[in-house]
Amino acid sequence: MEEYIIQKLIDITGKENAKVTIAQRLAYSYDATANFQAMPDLVLSPANMGEIQQIVKTCSEYRIPIISRGSGTNLAAGTVPNAGGVILLFNRMNRVLDFDEENLTITVQPGVVTQHINELVEPKGLFYPPDPSSMKISTIGGNVSENSGGLRGLKYGVTRDYVKGLSVVLPNGEILKTGGKLTKDVAGYDLTSLFVGSEGTIGVITEITLGLIPTPQTKQTLLVFYDQLETAAQTVSSIIAAKVVPTTLEFMDKGTIENVEDYMKIGLPTDCEAMLLIELDGDMQTVGKEMQLVLKICKEHGAKSTQLAQSEEEALQLSTARRVALSVLARKRPTTILEDATVPRSEIANMVKEIQRIADKYNLMIFTFGHAGDGNLHPTCLTDARDKEEMERVEAAFSEIFDSALRLGGTITGEHGVGEMKAPYLEWKIGESGIEVMKGIKQSIDPLNIMNPGKIFAKDRKQRVVVHS
Amino acid sequence: MEEYIIQKLIDITGKENAKVTIAQRLAYSYDATANFQAMPDLVLSPANMGEIQQIVKTCSEYRIPIISRGSGTNLAAGTVPNAGGVILLFNRMNRVLDFDEENLTITVQPGVVTQHINELVEPKGLFYPPDPSSMKISTIGGNVSENSGGLRGLKYGVTRDYVKGLSVVLPNGEILKTGGKLTKDVAGYDLTSLFVGSEGTIGVITEITLGLIPTPQTKQTLLVFYDQLETAAQTVSSIIAAKVVPTTLEFMDKGTIENVEDYMKIGLPTDCEAMLLIELDGDMQTVGKEMQLVLKICKEHGAKSTQLAQSEEEALQLSTARRVALSVLARKRPTTILEDATVPRSEIANMVKEIQRIADKYNLMIFTFGHAGDGNLHPTCLTDARDKEEMERVEAAFSEIFDSALRLGGTITGEHGVGEMKAPYLEWKIGESGIEVMKGIKQSIDPLNIMNPGKIFAKDRKQRVVVHS
Known part of the structure; x- marks a missing residue:
């Protein structure tokens, strides 16, 4: 320049x-x-x-x-x-512009830290559900650009489900306003949903109107431990099949449990294969009834032990066991690569086993935790970016993990976005015609390719090397 | 041809x-x-x-x-x-392809009648919430193309909120597959949401994967009558402010009530200005508690009378009073024009008064009913398409109604779509830059303009004739 x-x-x-x-x-x-x-x-x-x-x-x-x-x-x-x-x-564009309790909306600038939104609305009995793990430091502008998920996605959905309107500066400098404080709007194509998750490639988001919902009355938190992956995964499906939709239904594998216990020392059993963190929220009586049903289902599927939080403090401790997983694992080796391969809920057990098989095949340290309820797993590879040979194995392993996720009806990214890193894999998910349609949209809005170039669309496609018989 | x-x-x-x-x-x-x-x-x-x-x-x-x-x-x-x-x-493409109780999805061809989906899944304790009034005859393909709403939109959202994946034949004849049986997917731009509500202008939808939710345990139905529009509208806002989100929160004005009573003869009081139909669903105890709170709020806002259904039959009768509104009104004159101007919930009273003012100004018969909870009103003009002079007044009146909705922060269409009829008004809502972005998307996907041409985008823009001081 x-x-x-x-x-x-x-x-x-x-x-x-x-x-x-x-x-x-x-x-x-x-x-x-x-x-x-x-x-x-x-x-x-x-x-x-x-x-x-x-x-x-x-x-x-x-x-x-x-x-x-x-x-x-x-x-x-x-x-x-x-x-x-x-x-x-956006550190100077971090103001709340409007909080409308009548229409249950809040309008903010992109630089507002996501957690601040909940701190502001909670005293009024309202709630902004999407809770990416980074919410204490990430901004709402980033969350919207990436369509961030979080731990409450199973019951409450993801960022896109709460974005009702946007102001955007288009690549030609013009302003576009989409949506509004509206529950229903079908005036043309859904540009709001198009900009959510567009990763900064078609415009600069400058204002965001979010929908809010009433805060659930109460919450209960449960940890469940299993000797087998399969029975943990079957529990997940059985809970949903029993028409109970937990707020949170998280999974940790053996390696993750061991590392978390080693760090937190809260008495997690380290001789088990899988742990589920289950949180229910809603009306007091309903939650109580549903929790009894969940406990029954866990036992029917051979849960080794269960721990139901008896106080808010204990609930916080139990959910923290899951929330610290990434940072605890990250201490083990110089480089942490966290992925978000996602499959239909019914394929969780198959996917975790695939990840373990692939880790063994490439002789890598990969632990898995994540959002079991919505099939969004986080295989996490602990490695060393300075070791070129090992990094080649890491790349090969993740290629194979993406491939497995897709074969199970899943996707290459559930909540992190494509960025530069996954661009070579995008065609595996959406096909050549999908790439063409997306590129056409990008070119029509940003013909000079000045908005975050080199993201989403790769220069070279990645060969899908795994041969399936 | x-x-x-x-x-x-x-x-x-x-x-x-x-x-x-x-x-x-x-x-x-x-x-x-x-x-x-x-x-x-x-x-x-x-x-x-x-x-x-x-x-x-x-x-x-x-x-x-x-x-x-x-x-x-x-x-x-x-x-x-x-x-x-x-x-x-799509009368030959009306099969259910897959019903997956584990992932709570159903995959159908576009010709399936929407109500058949619920008839199929309800015995399994599942529920497809979007319920456009036409659902007994309309197809799911049409609902997806229009992003149809319905009476349960306040609590459960609209069609787009349940579409998880699509197969589409693109204008070049290629097949595009979007999404899947996934709760989370951020692999590139949200093409699923783009095709939902695209009104057949960018491709032919051939397969649809829908999300399902557990059926609520119970439902209660209430009618409330008011002497004043304002107090009815305030009730709507107060219910939401009390953190109760009804499934259904519908409104009928005086003229609609009179006509419905004249037809149904179920004892609706015809000496009132407004009626609300309120339905709560969920867990038995929660619904009971919330209904007590709703009744209290209605009384605080000066409700003239209330009628709480004591049986399923009575509930059906009360909700039918609202569901028949359109067909009852349509009998009165040769031509019925049903609009769907939509405003933020807080502006319902202002919008209804605007509609009444405009009807008087142009000497037209316009009755209003609709989805008060989500601000989606249906001003319904009873007229005669053969009377050219009157039709000019009708057009002028609806222009002014759209203009009022937009000034109140609303939109020109909440659930019916743009089609050919509203195309001249689209720019009022989304501005010149919005039209340019949408046209760019259309041209990039359908460069020959063979997919439903003449819809969404108008040949001529409509002047916004109302002068605002």
């Missing part, structure tokens, strides 16, 4: 809101994805939609990439500036 | 599955929308996806419009073949 263009861009936000030195820019050269890094030319913190329009128009004029970035917790290299350009930060 | 092309197309389905005579084609020259009619050149009933691919490829070769049609209940002239071409019927 030439100096005069950089200066032109800095003039828009003022130099106090621009990061230009190498040391400053280095901090924005990577996100939470191992093994991806590239330097941005400039990092800007615009104050409002008008400044973003000016930045976008300038970038459009000089064909400069724009990468919108929240807190950089992305796990698919979605915010790594692999073609250089300008990183847009 | 030249004879040899027609013959080529007939050869694909066989002549027993083609309608060619004028009398046969006439039946497909209109849908449920008053005042729109155009003759198709041919009507075909393909047997499977392969035949649809052949039809689409042939139509693409000769630039012939393709209009997918379910049962023709569309209310926005969405299936009128205004540029001629081929009507595709």
Whole structure:
């Protein structure tokens, strides 16, 4: 990027809101994805939609990439500036614009930290359900761009289910407003849903209207341990088949349990093969009745032991056992690669066994935990990015894991997004015609390809090497 | 359309599955929308996806419009073949392909009548919530193409919320498969949501995977009558503010009540200004408690009288009072025009008063009923399409109604779709940039404009004539 263009861009936000030195820019050269890094030319913190329009128009004029970035917790290299350009930060656009208790909506700027939304609405008896593990630091703008999931997805869905309206600065600098404080709107194509999960590739999101729901009256938390993977997985299906939909229905494998117990020392049995964390919420009486039914189902499927939280503190401790899984595992080796292969709920046991088989085949340390209720698993590989030979095995293993997920009717990514990392695999899921349709949409909205280029769409397709008999 | 092309197309389905005579084609020259009619050149009933691919490829070769049609209940002239071409019927593609109780999904062909889905899954304790008034005759393919709403939308959402995967024949004849039996999937842009509600303009939907939920244990039904519109509307907001989300929260104005009582003779008080139909569902105890709270709120807002159904038969009678509204009103004059202007819930009273003001201004008979809980009203004009002068007043009045809805933060269509009828108004809602983005998507997927041309996008924009001070 030439100096005069950089200066032109800095003039828009003022130099106090621009990061230009190498040391400053280095901090924005990577996100939470191992093994991806590239330097941005400039990092800007615009104050409002008008400044973003000016930045976008300038970038459009000089064909400069724009990468919108929240807190950089992305796990698919979605915010790594692999073609250089300008990183847009939203740290100055972090205000709540409107909280409407009558229509159960909240309108916010993209820089608001997701957890702050719940802190604001909970005292009013309201609730924003999507809870990605990163919610204490990730921004709502990032969550919307990635269509983030979370632990409550089984009962309450994902980010897209709560986005009712958006303001977007389009690649040509024009403003697009979609949806509104409306429950129903069929005025043309669903642009709101298109922008949710579009990973910054077709516009810069500047305002977000979210739907809220009443807070459930109560919650109960249960841990269940199994000697066999299959019986844990069968429990998951049987609970749903009994018409009980838990808020949370999480899974941890043996290795994850051992590591968590080693760290937390709360008495988790380490001689079992699988653990389920089950949370029910709703009306007090209903939850009580449903929990009895869940306990019965767990026992029928041969649960080794169960632990029902008797207090809020204990409930927190039990759910923390699952929430810390990633950070506990991450301590073991220099590099952690967290994936999110997802399958239909009925295929959970098959998928976990596939992951174990593949880990053995490539001689890798892969532990699995995740959202069993919605089939969204997190096989987590503990490795060392400096070991080239091992990293080749890691890549081969994950290729095979994606392949297995797809053969079981699943997808390559349940909640992390495609980014740069999974772009070579996207065609495996959606086929050549799907890629063509998506590329057509991208080109029609962003013909100069300035919005987060190199994401979602890969330069080269990946061969599906596994031969199926 | 030249004879040899027609013959080529007939050869694909066989002549027993083609309608060619004028009398046969006439039946497909209109849908449920008053005042729109155009003759198709041919009507075909393909047997499977392969035949649809052949039809689409042939139509693409000769630039012939393709209009997918379910049962023709569309209310926005969405299936009128205004540029001629081929009507595709799905009466031979009406099979249930898969019912998966473990993953709570059902996969169907587009020709399945929506109500049949519930008849099939209900004995298993499952439930497909979207319930457009036409559900006894409309097809799921039509519902998906229009993103149909219904009376249970407040609590359970609309069709899009239940579509998990689609198979589509694209305008180039290729097959696109989106989503799957998955709760979470972020592999690229959300094409499933894009095709839901796309009104047949970007492809032919050939398979649909729907999510199901457990059937609520019980339901209670209440009618409430008010002397004032405002107090009825305030009740709606207060119920939601009390964190109760009814399944159904419907509204009828004075004129609608009078007409329904005149027809049904079930003792509805005709000396009131507004009626609410409130249905709660869920766990027995919860519903009981919530109904007590709802009754208290109704009384606090000065409800004139309430009627709580004491039996299933009575509940059915009360809800029928609302469900028959349209057909009862339609008897009054030769032509019925049913609109679906939608506003945020908090603006219901303002919107109903606007509709009454506009009806008076243009000296028209407009009654209003609809889904108060989600702000989706149905102002219904009883008129006579043969009276040109009156029809001009009708058009002017609806222009003003759309304008009022938008000024109140609403939309031009909540659940009927844009079709041909509302296309001139679409820009009012989504702006010039919204039209450009939508047109870009349409052109990128259907560059020859063979898929339901003349729908969603208007030849001419409509001037917004109302001057706001």
